[in-house]
Amino acid sequence: MEKTNLSRRSFFKFAVAAAAVVPFIAKATKSFAADTCPATAPAGKAIASPSEGMGKTLQYVTDATTSKNAKYKAGSKCGSCKFYNVAKAEGGYAPCTMLGMKYVTNCGWCSSFAAKA
Ligand code: SF4
Numbered sequence: 001m002e003k004t005n006l007s008r009r010s011f012f013k014f015a016v017a018a019a020a021v022v023p024f025i026a027k028a029t030k031s032f033a034a035d036t037c038p039a040t041a042p043a044g045k046a047i048a049s050p051s052e053g054m055g056k057t058l059q060y061v062t063d064a065t066t067s068k069n070a071k072y073k074a075g076s077k078c079g080s081c082k083f084y085n086v087a088k089a090e091g092g093y094a095p096c097t098m099l100g101m102k103y104v105t106n107c108g109w110c111s112s113f114a115a116k117a
Helices: 002-035 053-057
Strands: 094-097 102-105
Touching: none
Parallel strands: none
Antiparallel strands: 094 102
């Protein structure tokens, strides 16, 4: 009988500890997801192309670190640009105002980059 009470008590201690930790893990995972470069573009969305239209004009690249543009500064990327529409973000992509609302990756960059205020 004593062993059962101890096990039950241990279970409840674990459950309380887990309930306290889960929100932090969820928040950490969400911010990690926001910083992680997506492997694939979201299906059914118009994706900006580095080689066509405004993407080409503004020298958009899907990996900011590969930009050869003289205006590029290390650390700047679509995910921290004011034209990146976070409210409509999906799978690490979001529509960009400067690229005709086509979806750009949060790791991309173009010559119209403007840091969020
Ligand atoms: S304007 Fe900003 S969000 Fe749009 S492609 Fe350029 S850097 Fe990315």
